[in-house]
Amino acid sequence: MSTNVTLDKLSRQFPRSVVETHTHRGDATAIVRKDEILAICRFLRDDPELAYDFMMDLTAVDYLGKEPRFEVVYHLYSLSKNQRVRIKARVPEADCTIDSIVSIWVAADWFEREVFDLYGIIFNGHPNLKRLLLYEGFEGHPLRKDYPLKKRQPLIGPLN
Amino acid sequence: MTDSAKNLHTEQMVINMGPSHPVTHGTVKFTVTLDGETIDDLKVDIGYLHRGFEKMCENGTWEQVMPYTDRLNYVSPLINNVGYALAVEKLFGVQAPERCQYIRVIISEMARICDHFTNIAAGAMEVGAMTVFLYFVEARDLLWDLLEELCGARVTANYVRFGGVKNDLPEGFGAKTAQAFETCRKLWVDVDKLLTKNRIFIDRMRDVGTMPAQEAIAHGFTGPCLRASGVPYDVRKAQPYLVYDQMDFEVPVGETGDNFDRYLVRMEEINQSMRIVEQALARIPRGPINLDMPALRWQSKDDTYNRIEALIFHFKTVTEGVKPPAGEIYSAVEGANGELGFYLVSDGSGKPVKCRVRPPCFPLTAAMPRMMRGRLIADIVPTFDMINMIGGECDR
Numbered sequence: 001m002s003t004n005v006t007l008d009k010l011s012r013q014f015p016r017s018v019v020e021t022h023t024h025r026g027d028a029t030a031i032v033r034k035d036e037i038l039a040i041c042r043f044l045r046d047d048p049e050l051a052y053d054f055m056m057d058l059t060a061v062d063y064l065g066k067e068p069r070f071e072v073v074y075h076l077y078s079l080s081k082n083q084r085v086r087i088k089a090r091v092p093e094a095d096c097t098i099d100s101i102v103s104i105w106v107a108a109d110w111f112e113r114e115v116f117d118l119y120g121i122i123f124n125g126h127p128n129l130k131r132l133l134l135y136e137g138f139e140g141h142p143l144r145k146d147y148p149l150k151k152r153q154p155l156i157g158p159l160n
Numbered sequence: 161m162t163d164s165a166k167n168l169h170t171e172q173m174v175i176n177m178g179p180s181h182p183v184t185h186g187t188v189k190f191t192v193t194l195d196g197e198t199i200d201d202l203k204v205d206i207g208y209l210h211r212g213f214e215k216m217c218e219n220g221t222w223e224q225v226m227p228y229t230d231r232l233n234y235v236s237p238l239i240n241n242v243g244y245a246l247a248v249e250k251l252f253g254v255q256a257p258e259r260c261q262y263i264r265v266i267i268s269e270m271a272r273i274c275d276h277f278t279n280i281a282a283g284a285m286e287v288g289a290m291t292v293f294l295y296f297v298e299a300r301d302l303l304w305d306l307l308e309e310l311c312g313a314r315v316t317a318n319y320v321r322f323g324g325v326k327n328d329l330p331e332g333f334g335a336k337t338a339q340a341f342e343t344c345r346k347l348w349v350d351v352d353k354l355l356t357k358n359r360i361f362i363d364r365m366r367d368v369g370t371m372p373a374q375e376a377i378a379h380g381f382t383g384p385c386l387r388a389s390g391v392p393y394d395v396r397k398a399q400p401y402l403v404y405d406q407m408d409f410e411v412p413v414g415e416t417g418d419n420f421d422r423y424l425v426r427m428e429e430i431n432q433s434m435r436i437v438e439q440a441l442a443r444i445p446r447g448p449i450n451l452d453m454p455a456l457r458w459q460s461k462d463d464t465y466n467r468i469e470a471l472i473f474h475f476k477t478v479t480e481g482v483k484p485p486a487g488e489i490y491s492a493v494e495g496a497n498g499e500l501g502f503y504l505v506s507d508g509s510g511k512p513v514k515c516r517v518r519p520p521c522f523p524l525t526a527a528m529p530r531m532m533r534g535r536l537i538a539d540i541v542p543t544f545d546m547i548n549m550i551g552g553e554c555d556r
Contacts, residue, residue, distance in 0.1 A: 024487050025250055053377050057490070057501055057518040073503065075490050075518070079377065079391070082398050086490060107380030110526040118214075133207035133555060142215055149219050 004028065006050055006085045013043055019090075027086055034072070034089040038099045044076060044085070045104055052076040052085065055105035058112060060091075060119045064145035068092035070121060074101075091121055100126035118143035170195050179208050183286050183541045186551025188525070190540060197536050202529045206555055213556035217515035221481025222248060223322070225515055230316040232517060233553040235278050236271035236496040238307070241320035246401060247491035247502035248322050251484040256451055260324050261402045262444040267319065268402075268493070269433040269440075270307060273344070274300050275496030275548075276384075276426040276433075283423070283545035284355060287364045292351050299347040302340040306333070322482060323457040324450030334441045341434055348430060355423070365420035369531045369543035376417060379530065380523035383498025384425045385547055389417030395494040406443075407436045422546040456482050481510025488514075497521045497548050519553040 007021040010030050017036040022029055032040055044052040054077040061071045068090040077084050091098055100123035101108045112123040113132040120141035123129055131138060135155055140147055178189040187208035193201040213232070217225045229244045230237040242264045249255065256264070281296035304314045309330050311319035319326050355361045371381065376389040386393055394411045396404040412428035414421025450457050454473035463470035486508040492501040498520030505514035524547040531543055 025253060025489050027489055029488075054382075055380055056382075056492075056499065057503060057516070059503060059514075059516045061505055061514045063513075075501065075503065079393055084490065086488075105380070106378050107523050107526070110522060131207075133210040135207070142212060145218075147215075149215065 006030075006044070006052075006083060009047065009050065010040065010044070014040055027084070029086040029088060031088045031090065034091055034098045037072075037087075037089050038101060038104070040087065041074070041076075041101045041104045044087070049081075050078060050083075051080050052078045052083075054079060055101070055107045055111075056084075058101075058108055058115065060115045060121055060143075062119060062143065062145045070096065070119060072098055072115065072121060096120060097122040097124055099124050100129075102126055117141070120144065172200060177540065179205075183544060185282060186549055186554070188549065188551065188554075190528075192537060192540070194537060197538070199532050199535055199537060199540075202532045202540075204525060204528050206525060206551075209551035209555040211556065213517065214515055217512050219511065221510045222484065222512060223477075223481060225512065226320070227316065227318045229517075230318055231552050232519065232556065233275070233495060233497065233500075233521075233550045234315055235550060236275035237315060237317045238267040238271035238319060239275075239493060239495050239500060241317060242268050242402075243491070243493040243495065243500045244502055245320045245322055246493060247489060247504050248482075248484060250489045250491045251487060251504055251506055252322070252456060253485075254323060254451060254453065254456065256323050257448045258403070258445050259328075259447040260449045260451075262440050263325050263329060263449065264320065265402050265404065265407070265440045266329075266437050266444075267307070267310070267317075269436045270303050272496045273430050273433045273437075274303050274307075276430050277303075279496075279545070279548045280351065280355075280423060280426055283542065284351075284361065286541050286545055287361060289354060289358070289361065292354055295347045295351050295354075299344045302343055306336060306340055309333070309336075321450070321457060323453055324448075328449050329444075337437065337441060341438070344430075344434070348427070352427065356427075362420060364538075364542050365418065365423060365546075367416070367418050367420075368535065368539045369419045369422075369546060371417040371527070371531060373417065375530070379527040381498070381527070382523075383495065383520050384429060385417075385422055385524055386498065387411065388414035388421035388425045390415055395492050395499055399492070401491075401493060403440070404436075407439050409433075409436050419542050419546040483508060483510050492518070495520050497524070497550070497553070517553075517556060519556065521547065521549045521554050525549045525554055 007028055007030055011018045017033045018030055020031040044050050056077045057075040059073050070091040072089045074087040100112055112126055115121055116129055117131040117134055118141055173194045175192050178184040179187045189205040191203040192199055229240040232240045277296040277300040281293045284292035308314045311317050371389050373389045373391050376386050390413050392411050392413050397411055409432045412425050414425050459470035459474055464474045484506040486506055488505040490503045492499050500520055501518030503516040507513050
């Protein structure tokens with residue numbers, strides 16, 4: 001399949017960092033080590049045969065009980081090749097950080113802020129890593145699976 | 161003159177626009193740092209409409225997510241319904257029957273037309289053209305009447321089901337649509353005459369909020385705002401879903417990527433969407449509207465009451481939810497604002513592990529500071545209108 005061009009190239013370029021690749025229902029996925037995420041993303045964008053110029057989506061998933069606990073998920077799209085790829089980087093709870101990719105796709109700015117806000121994953125090198133959807137002073141990260149569904153944190157009065 | 165202007169002592173002033181301001185439909189706050197009337201810096205504060213969409217999804221069954229999707233982009237809820245249903249079907253590895261696919265194309269395009277009508281209506285009103293608002297809201301209402309007849313709701317449709325739709329098109333739907341489109345086209349021509357060569361409108365829109373193609377891509381623009389910058393990316397063409405590959409339609413693109421081009425692109429997309437609806441209505445085949453797959457699609461009430469197997473399936477799927485095989489998928493449709501993506505993770509149980517929406521207006525709103533720095537405060541209004549931030553979708 002043609003999407004495997006990306007996965008093949010990626011595995012060859014970063015043999016140590018690409019942990020696993022698979023294709024499920026036509027979605028090509030590469031699971032990579034978080035240390036080299038910046039180099040991998042830059043390669044995906046700049047390689048002329050891949051040219052992933054769109055950072056379509058960036059999110060995280062909490063697999064509570066598994067180790068590493070979090071996965072940061074990137075969905076990239078290449079306009080010229082009309083290809084999509086999903087890159088996943090596993091982030092353990094003990095070292096809940098990953099490098100920010102704002103320097104590669106400026107679109108990642110708010111997406112990373114949202115993930116920080118809702119999952120508490122810290123993006124190293126992000127220019128303005130503040131809560132986005134919730135307010136400053138909110139305690140905890142509600143999309144973590146151990147955040148209680150019905151917990152209330154009403155915001156009373158203005159923030160100062 | 162210039163020297164005195166340069167040496168004039170000015171002081172920066174910070175003002176808040178919003179969260180409740182007439183132009184911030186939805187609720188959003190701009191913190192604007194002004195030098196005179198020029199914007200030095202702009203901060204966008206979103207989240208006022210955050211309802212915890214993903215948290216709710218993760219604590220409900222797969223079916224229970226469907227009504228929540230209505231409340232994402234509430235101006236075109238049917239596209240959200242279709243997008244979510246397609247994503248779950250991709251997770252299952254199934255496809256809806258052909259007639260259902262045609263119905264989904266029809267309702268998606270009607271929702272897109274409604275969205276563009278609303279966007280242009282509100283945008284024109286906020287730069288002073290009240291008549292346009294009345295005309296396009298009338299046009300939108302004609303379509304909403306049709307949709308109400310179809311699914312019983314004007315806004316919160318909840319019409320699409322996994323592997324099907326709730327009910328078939330009502331009697332005489334095609335004829336009524338043709339009639340409604342006739343009026344819509346007349347109103348379209350009126351609005352075109354009122355706006356497209358209107359000096360005031362052009363002055364407010366032309367060369368305002370400009371995004372060159374390369375920057376628009378880097379900022380993650382999709383939809384009409386990306387196409388206004390001259391990039392012909394449309395999910396319906398690039399990765400056709402449903403029966404879009406059998407439809408004959410054009411993808412309009414702009415040249416400069418300013419607000420006026422965004423307006424023109426949307427106006428033309430209304431026409432193209434009407435073409436698609438007409439083609440789909442003319443070609444729609446007979447046949448079932450639902451997949452015959454009891455583990456996915458609820459059985460009819462008749463079957464549930466009269467056949468024991470159907471009753472068992474009904475009981476299982478209602479209490480436990482349908483159970484997609486474990487796995488993860490990303491599925492995108494062309495929403496009214498751009499690429500509406502769903503990233504779903506299933507562990508094989510009746511509840512999603514993750515139900516992520518890629519909201520198309522989110523990166524557009526994030527680019528507001530880039531588009532507004534160095535411009536005048538009055539430019540915020542038309543730009544914010546034309547990127548069409550929808551609170552429910554942006555904040556989820």
